[in-house]
Amino acid sequence: MKENKQKMSGADIFFECLRKEKVEYIFGYPGGAVLKLYEKLYDVDFLEHILTRHEQGATHAAEGYAKATGKVGVVLVTSGPGATNTVTGIADAYMDSIPIIVFTGQVPTKLIGNDAFQEADIMGITRPITKHNFLVRDVKELAETIRKAFFIASTGRPGPVLVDLPKDVINSVCEFEYPEKVEIRGYKPTFLGHQNQIKKAAEMLKKAKRPLLYVGGGVIMSGGTRELYLLAKENNLPVTMTLQGLGAFPGTDDLSLGMLGMHGTYWANQAVNSCDLLIALGARFDDRVTGKVETFSLKSYKIHVDVDPTAIDKNILVDLPIVGDVKHVLAELASEMDEHPDISDWWKQIEKWKKECPFELDANDGKLRTQFVIEKISEKTKGEAVIVSDVGQHQMWIAQHYKFVHPRSHLTSGGLGTMGFSVPASIGAAFGVKDRPIISISGDGGFQMNIQELITAVAHKLPIKFMVINNSFLGMVRQWQELFHAEKYSFTDLSKSNPDFRKVAEAFGLAAFSTDNPKEVESLLDEAFAINDRPVFIEFKVVKEDMVFPMVPAGASIGEMMTKRLNPKTMV
Amino acid sequence: MKHTISVLVENRFGAFNRVATMFSGRGFNVHSISIGETEDPEISRMTLVTSGDDQIIEQVVKQLNRLIDTIKVVDLTGQPRIERELALITVFYQKGTRPELTNICDIFRGNIVDINNKTLTLEITGPPDKIDAALNVLAQYGIKEIARSGTVALKRGEQAKIQPKISTTKEKEKV
Numbered sequence: 001m002k003e004n005k006q007k008m009s010g011a012d013i014f015f016e017c018l019r020k021e022k023v024e025y026i027f028g029y030p031g032g033a034v035l036k037l038y039e040k041l042y043d044v045d046f047l048e049h050i051l052t053r054h055e056q057g058a059t060h061a062a063e064g065y066a067k068a069t070g071k072v073g074v075v076l077v078t079s080g081p082g083a084t085n086t087v088t089g090i091a092d093a094y095m096d097s098i099p100i101i102v103f104t105g106q107v108p109t110k111l112i113g114n115d116a117f118q119e120a121d122i123m124g125i126t127r128p129i130t131k132h133n134f135l136v137r138d139v140k141e142l143a144e145t146i147r148k149a150f151f152i153a154s155t156g157r158p159g160p161v162l163v164d165l166p167k168d169v170i171n172s173v174c175e176f177e178y179p180e181k182v183e184i185r186g187y188k189p190t191f192l193g194h195q196n197q198i199k200k201a202a203e204m205l206k207k208a209k210r211p212l213l214y215v216g217g218g219v220i221m222s223g224g225t226r227e228l229y230l231l232a233k234e235n236n237l238p239v240t241m242t243l244q245g246l247g248a249f250p251g252t253d254d255l256s257l258g259m260l261g262m263h264g265t266y267w268a269n270q271a272v273n274s275c276d277l278l279i280a281l282g283a284r285f286d287d288r289v290t291g292k293v294e295t296f297s298l299k300s301y302k303i304h305v306d307v308d309p310t311a312i313d314k315n316i317l318v319d320l321p322i323v324g325d326v327k328h329v330l331a332e333l334a335s336e337m338d339e340h341p342d343i344s345d346w347w348k349q350i351e352k353w354k355k356e357c358p359f360e361l362d363a364n365d366g367k368l369r370t371q372f373v374i375e376k377i378s379e380k381t382k383g384e385a386v387i388v389s390d391v392g393q394h395q396m397w398i399a400q401h402y403k404f405v406h407p408r409s410h411l412t413s414g415g416l417g418t419m420g421f422s423v424p425a426s427i428g429a430a431f432g433v434k435d436r437p438i439i440s441i442s443g444d445g446g447f448q449m450n451i452q453e454l455i456t457a458v459a460h461k462l463p464i465k466f467m468v469i470n471n472s473f474l475g476m477v478r479q480w481q482e483l484f485h486a487e488k489y490s491f492t493d494l495s496k497s498n499p500d501f502r503k504v505a506e507a508f509g510l511a512a513f514s515t516d517n518p519k520e521v522e523s524l525l526d527e528a529f530a531i532n533d534r535p536v537f538i539e540f541k542v543v544k545e546d547m548v549f550p551m552v553p554a555g556a557s558i559g560e561m562m563t564k565r566l567n568p569k570t571m572v
Numbered sequence: 573m574k575h576t577i578s579v580l581v582e583n584r585f586g587a588f589n590r591v592a593t594m595f596s597g598r599g600f601n602v603h604s605i606s607i608g609e610t611e612d613p614e615i616s617r618m619t620l621v622t623s624g625d626d627q628i629i630e631q632v633v634k635q636l637n638r639l640i641d642t643i644k645v646v647d648l649t650g651q652p653r654i655e656r657e658l659a660l661i662t663v664f665y666q667k668g669t670r671p672e673l674t675n676i677c678d679i680f681r682g683n684i685v686d687i688n689n690k691t692l693t694l695e696i697t698g699p700p701d702k703i704d705a706a707l708n709v710l711a712q713y714g715i716k717e718i719a720r721s722g723t724v725a726l727k728r729g730e731q732a733k734i735q736p737k738i739s740t741t742k743e744k745e746k747v
């Protein structure tokens with residue numbers, strides 16, 4: 001048998017492994033240490049390589065692809081600067097549990113540690129920001145390592161894996177065999193929630209008077225949105241979602257309370273603090289959600305369902321932990337519910353909160369505001385688009401006003417809060433999702449952080465709608481400066497130093513529009529959505545000094561929301 | 573409170589670093605770490621001494637378990653166990669104090685392993701508090717240098733089991 005096995009080079013083995021893993025796209029950038037791989041890539045026809053214009057762009061594109069599809073995003077870059085340029089994207093994927101694999105070139109094994117040309121200790125650099133990383137020291141380990149990388153990235157709580165490939169390993173030859181199965185003795189990721197714990201949760205839910213489902217991104221990752229829907233509907237339960245959870249439950253449904261936390265809805269946060277049963281599903285009690293932990297939801301019995309044991313009791317001590325796959329637990333829990341809680345009074349209370357402090361949408365003063373733009377986009381797309389936001393005020397307004405109806409539709413950098421995420425991530429999403437519109441929405445600040453990737457979208461004729469909410473400010477920082485830093489608008493005013501975005505986009509080859517008139521928004525959107533053979537750009541010039549409300553100031557209790565601007569001097 | 577945690581890790585490039593990086597990245601205390609091969613050459617045993625309240629220790633154990641290269645994590649605290657540390661202590665002596673030092677060494681069941689015209693080196697083994705006690709006594713003679721190995725520990729008797737609360741992830745491996 002053995003003699004029949006083919007000898008193959010590391011480079012060939014690499015692509016054979018990707019074929020076995022059914023990889024469709026690689027987002028990458030060539031360089032000296034990976035030249036052999038690019039030589040092979042020239043003739044590879046079973047996958048497409050997407051040349052981004054910066055390695056950070058490649059990692060965000062892989063994240064966008066992974067998040068929109070649930071598949072693993074793949075990145076290939078060279079050693080040294082190519083590798084270090086991926087660091088922000090890797091950290092971002094780690095914080096938001098996104099399955100990507102970053103293949104980095106490395107100097108030949110003999111030179112490692114010698115400060116060789118374009119050497120960086122990318123293993124050391126990325127150890128704290130990867131789920132796991134591998135240095136392949138021998139071509140004989142290559143196939144198994146790649147198999148393990150895919151397994152680790154995509155199972156349990158997903159996350160980024162880095163595989164460092166020294167040049168000599170890629171060039172040497174050995175027999176190729178792709179392992180059917182992987183065994184990693186220290187990693188057993190799939191397990192089902194404990195049956196008795198689930199029964200107990202059902203008992204608590206049956207007798208609850210004021211239950212609340214607190215839904216995080218884990219529900220989407222586990223593929224459990226259908227199970228969530230059934231559980232909520234059958235029992236008439238209010239649902240609030242985290243930034244990453246948006247889309248897990250339809251925002252258009254009456255049971256949805258919208259987002260909770262720092263810029264969540266007033267009624268969701270009131271519900272968190274008044275409920276008697278809080279069921280956290282694939283969420284991690286992040287500080288942007290809990291506010292001051294000492295005052296967080298004190299009256300509730302807390303159930304926490306998560307696949308990652310470290311998430312439990314990390315920030316908030318819970319009464320009933322259920323470690324396991326959220327989808328499975330949701331299905332089991334729903335089937336245990338042979339009677340339903342009576343919570344009509346609870347709903348009356350929630351409706352009262354909704355009336356007490358609704359979103360203020362439009363000042364009707366003829367000025368263009370972000371909230372209005374997002375509402376219009378939401379209406380135009382019926383909540384069915386994939387929205388890729390950047391980081392800042394516009395991101396929070398999207399979370400508040402876009403009514404997501406599908407999972408894997410809200411792509412945003414939540415954990416790391418990476419400005420510059422939107423443009424490249426939307427490109428990755430556009431390769432993965434062809435049947436729904438892809439809309440990238442950035443602020444004027446963040447748009448400039450990966451603006452080079454516009455050409456990647458143009459080169460592939462991706463029908464992405466790139467939108468910039470231009471408030472001429474690093475708006476979110478400005479908001480904090482106004483509220484908490486003595487109105488010292490230190491280095492956040494871009495009004496005299498922004499480029500002409502429309503012209504820039506045009507130069508990149510996009511169909512480009514700009515407006516500051518609310519009356520034009522709908523017709524502009526119609527025009528933009530009619531163009532589908534190339535990317536489109538729209539700049540919305542909005543009022544400069546608007547602020548996102550309601551807001552829980554950092555470190556305050558979520559019960560104490562600031563609901564409007566109190567400083568008359570800065571009213572806009 | 574101090575906890576002694578025994579961790580079996582893959583004997584492989586970077587595994588030790590991963591644990592150390594996780595401790596510093598998450599701000600956990602480390603009083604000592606020691607590592608060495610086990611009866612299985614593919615597995616190393618790390619013994620970590622850390623401290624924190626119950627919630628922190630629970631996180632330490634869970635975060636250790638979460639690392640792909642860790643095979644088994646046992647908090648030995650409160651369990652019947654054997655804990656040992658080795659210290660090499662070089663102290664100054666004079667003509668008159670040499671017998672005293674030999675005597676102290678005997679009391680702690682240590683060995684004198686090196687001597688020159690100014691200093692002698694003691695080797696003392698035992699639970700960490702015994703080493704501390706020896707150091708206390710030796711301080712008055714003037715200590716030149718100390719090297720401590722960090723604690724190593726094993727559970728007494730039957731096979732050690734990992735804590736039930738975190739057992740879900742890695743209970744399979746028997747070593």
Ligand SMILES: Cc1ncc(C[n+]2csc(CCOP(=O)(O)OP(=O)(O)O)c2C)c(N)n1
Nearest residue numbers: 392393394419443444445446473474475476
């Ligand atoms: C890479 C990076 N640098 C800095 C920050 C800090 N930061 C958070 S929001 C923000 C302002 C963003 O401004 P803009 O992109 O114009 O969006 P806006 O808030 O105005 O909607 C900044 C600088 C960040 N999140 N990411």
Ligand SMILES: [Mg+2]
Nearest residue numbers: 443444473475
């Ligand atoms: Mg801005």
